[in-house]
Amino acid sequence: MMSKTIKHHLTDDLLMAYAAGSLPEAFDLMVATHLSLCDDCRARAESFDAVGGHVLEDQNQPVGMNEDSLAATMALIAQGASTPKPARPGCPVLPSPLQDYVGGGVEDIRWKPIGMGVKQAILPTTREATARLLFIPAGAAVPDHGHHGIELTMVLQGAFSDEVDHFARGDVEIADEDLKHTPVADISEDCICLAVTDAPLKFTKLIPRLLQPFLRI
Amino acid sequence: MFTEIDTVTLDEPAAELVARLPWRAKKRIKDKPVSGTKNSCDTKTEWVDHVRRIRDAQDQTAFAELFQHFAPRIKAFLMKSGSDATMAEECAQEVMATLWHKAHLFDPTRAAVATWVFTIARNKRIDVLRKQRRPEPEDLWWGPEAEPEQDNVIVLQQETAQLRTALSALPEAQRELIEKAYFGDLSHREIASQTGLPLGTIKSRIRLALDRLRHAMN
Numbered sequence: 001m002m003s004k005t006i007k008h009h010l011t012d013d014l015l016m017a018y019a020a021g022s023l024p025e026a027f028d029l030m031v032a033t034h035l036s037l038c039d040d041c042r043a044r045a046e047s048f049d050a051v052g053g054h055v056l057e058d059q060n061q062p063v064g065m066n067e068d069s070l071a072a073t074m075a076l077i078a079q080g081a082s083t084p085k086p087a088r089p090g091c092p093v094l095p096s097p098l099q100d101y102v103g104g105g106v107e108d109i110r111w112k113p114i115g116m117g118v119k120q121a122i123l124p125t126t127r128e129a130t131a132r133l134l135f136i137p138a139g140a141a142v143p144d145h146g147h148h149g150i151e152l153t154m155v156l157q158g159a160f161s162d163e164v165d166h167f168a169r170g171d172v173e174i175a176d177e178d179l180k181h182t183p184v185a186d187i188s189e190d191c192i193c194l195a196v197t198d199a200p201l202k203f204t205k206l207i208p209r210l211l212q213p214f215l216r217i
Numbered sequence: 218m219f220t221e222i223d224t225v226t227l228d229e230p231a232a233e234l235v236a237r238l239p240w241r242a243k244k245r246i247k248d249k250p251v252s253g254t255k256n257s258c259d260t261k262t263e264w265v266d267h268v269r270r271i272r273d274a275q276d277q278t279a280f281a282e283l284f285q286h287f288a289p290r291i292k293a294f295l296m297k298s299g300s301d302a303t304m305a306e307e308c309a310q311e312v313m314a315t316l317w318h319k320a321h322l323f324d325p326t327r328a329a330v331a332t333w334v335f336t337i338a339r340n341k342r343i344d345v346l347r348k349q350r351r352p353e354p355e356d357l358w359w360g361p362e363a364e365p366e367q368d369n370v371i372v373l374q375q376e377t378a379q380l381r382t383a384l385s386a387l388p389e390a391q392r393e394l395i396e397k398a399y400f401g402d403l404s405h406r407e408i409a410s411q412t413g414l415p416l417g418t419i420k421s422r423i424r425l426a427l428d429r430l431r432h433a434m435n
Contacts, residue, residue: 013409020398021339023405025349035354039431042354043424046327047380047416052339053332054381055294055399062289063296066306070284073310074277081318097352126349 006038008171012048015041019048026131029097029123030152030172030196036095037170093157093192098123101131106157106192109133118142129198136160136185136193143182149199151175153183158191160184262374264330272320283330284313291338297400298342308345312338322358326365326426329377335399342401363433369426376419383415 017023018031035042091105101123102109111119119135159168162181185191267283270276288309295305315337323333343351398408
């Protein structure tokens with residue numbers, strides 16, 4: 001499943017925030033999905049975990065546990081481990097964190113058309129940020145848009161190009177308020193992406209902007 | 218990194234387990250003091266052995282020692298993250314129980330025990346205090362048939378100890394900010410200014426460990 005040719009990675013601030021546990025759920029999903037494909041970023045993320053280990057261990061004032069605490073914990077242990085997640089069959093497109101949100105593999109995604117052959121599926125996360133899967137037919141473009149907040153887009157299948165660069169499986173494009181771009185899918189294959197935003201996108205053409213409240217993008 | 222995956226059966230007699238997995242008994246480590254670094258021999262490789270004793274022999278003495286060291290730190294961590302004492306006590310117990318159940322998933326070539334405990338405590342905090350799911354990357358583990366080389370374990374534990382020394386040498390104000398970040402008190406944007414940490418060496422070690430693991434998995 002690991003992709004060997006990733007050239008667009010996650011930034012240290014995202015990886016540290018993921019390790020610290022302070023990202024909105026949609027961003028956690030993006031990071032977990034990328035780390036499933038990218039061992040370079042996984043190693044960086046786990047070194048930020050190591051910093052957390054030291055913060056935990058070097059606190060100058062540990063708080064005493066209750067007197068019967070160890071016995072209570074042994075009783076918890078005796079109840080057995082929580083039921084493990086059922087193993088999902090491998091999916092060539094969706095890494096396991098995404099399969100958990102889709103409830104299956106790529107064929108189980110419940111797409112909704114948003115025009116010009118482009119489809120999306122919003123994933124169930126907390127509302128501070130939005131995660132959605134995007135389907136862009138081979139050769140098609142996503143409407144020209146800018147962003148209020150930060151938008152991360154990661155390719156899961158196929159590839160796309162925009163004013164910045166070319167992005168293939170595992171690559172993440174990080175777009176902020178200064179970037180207006182028009183991603184165009186490669187002609188060879190339909191493109192599927194995971195896109196995460198912490199604010200609604202703003203479209204620069206009139207009609208998409210009018211539709212935006214209905215599309216929730 | 219250490220998410221839900223099927224757990225070992227716990228009521229299996231230890232002797233049977235060792236008989237079935239002879240290389241584990243053979244590879245049991247002695248707590249070698251690691252050279253050069255302060256703090257390294259008192260807490261580091263020693264805890265690795267504790268986790269192995271729990272995994273291989275359901276060793277309650279080893280667990281009690283880990284509990285005594287880590288549970289009060291988990292409780293303090295959760296209280297600093299906004300939990301009250303009752304909830305922090307309960308969650309610390311659950312984190313320690315998880316440690317027992319997932320001992321077979323701990324990879325000492327990629328993490329110190331404190332790192333691993335932190336990740337479990339952090340996920341508990343996200344679950345209980347923020348009430349949100351925590352997506353984790355696909356599991357990578359050695360499986361029941363393989364075990365990492367002891368040399369690689371020692372090197373990673375040494376690197377972790379050196380990271381600790383490097384962090385404690387940072388200016389006080391920066392250390393306080395890092396603590397705030399990990400107690401959940403900084404937003405992602407505030408964290409963005411805090412990322413110049415001395416992680417180069419440990420990151421390379423973990424990267425190598427992932428390569429070895431990928432190789433073993435294929």
